[in-house]
């Protein structure tokens with residue numbers, strides 16, 4: 209349901225070293241990461257030490273329209289990016305990878321995530337004479353690398369990585385190497401794979417490995433910086449102060465079900481969440497209906513555990529263009545009607561458990577409940593495969609204010625009434641953590657659950673004040689607007 213409600217991943221990155229058609233492989237890799245960003249895409253390739261890049265707004269297929277567009281990007285190494293704008297507007301200047309040419313070298317850079325100290329770093333760098341071309345956070349790393357007095361390039365990169373805070377996965381392509389780095393909490397997933405010819409690939413999600421024929425090697429760990437060159441792969445760290453806190457929403461909603469993050473397959477995690485949700489559900493029902501596509505795995509788990517039939521009571525129109533996110537409430541609602549239909553022959557007269565992954569604003573859920581009722585459902589019990597979303601995210605998701613979250617402003621009973629359901633059940637926080645089941649001793653089972661409990665794994669730096677202010681912000685916006 210990524211395209212009809214406003215809860216969006218910032219970006220996807222893909223990189224490769226050691227393949228004669230590096231740009232082509234990167235295109236395929238990015239294609240499988242398209243769900244992580246649809247506003248722009250780009251690739252920078254390395255042709256025997258000379259970097260070339262192309263980027264534009266739109267879907268990958270709109271940016272690279274034909275083979276000739278890719279053929280221009282020659283070379284045996286490349287990095288690529290699909291963008292969803294959270295920080296910085298969606299104009300072409302913000303589309304990545306960025307390609308920087310200096311008197312003494314060049315590099316390409318792309319980034320997934322959000323820096324929590326970007327505002328103050330930018331201010332400081334501008335005061336020192338730095339010029340920013342884009343409004344996104346990514347250029348900050350370039351300026352920090354260039355300003356570092358460390359004698360080695362690796363030293364400069366490590367110093368820059370230690371200065372930026374928040375959630376980040378960087379790919380950096382120079383004349384003679386590909387580098388990848390993750391923040392000290394590894395909020396965003398990043399995995400390493402290898403192709404049969406020995407080429408190394410790095411991707412935001414492992415689903416891209418299947419597509420390009422690569423084997424998963426391992427995930428990038430918190431605080432790691434990895435270098436790949438003609439000699440092979442070298443693992444290093446830029447900090448020891450690390451603690452895994454991978455974004456739980458990757459498992460709930462963002463990542464593709466065929467991806468595996470830190471050893472846990474996303475479909476399996478969702479299915480387990482559905483099973484646990486069935487254990488916590490307290491109502492009588494006849495059938496289970498998952499909201500396509502992100503809630504189908506949870507619906508399977510719910511049905512398996514409860515013994516209720518899992519039916520296709522909602523059908524998604526596969527051919528609705530996925531080119532932009534509708535900006536207004538009204539258009540979002542229209543978007544739901546275009547993209548989903550309820551199947552009357554399935555739901556008529558039935559007590560339906562409608563499974564969805566999350567409730568953000570509530571408008572989409574309200575609309576889907578109405579679709580089911582219009583199709584003749586006798587009762588609609590909404591069961592959500594995650595806890596109530598009450599707090600904003602500052603690590604790379606586009607909800608940065610509590611105003612936008614219905615559960616930050618209303619109790620579960622009120623939300624149930626607003627969306628017009630007969631009952632509303634959320635998965636408990638413990639239930640979600642156990643269902644995902646990462647094999648780690650880190651707090652919250654190695655997950656960031658700040659969206660649900662407001663306990664952020666890092667200081668919020670530039671966002672601290674704004675966050676404290678938002679805690680006092682209460683609004684009856686939904687009651688007034690929706691009812």
Ligand code: SF4
Pocket residue numbers: 395454455456457458600601602603604605656657658659660
């Ligand atoms: S605050 Fe929420 S969306 Fe952001 S990283 Fe943490 S769990 Fe993910």
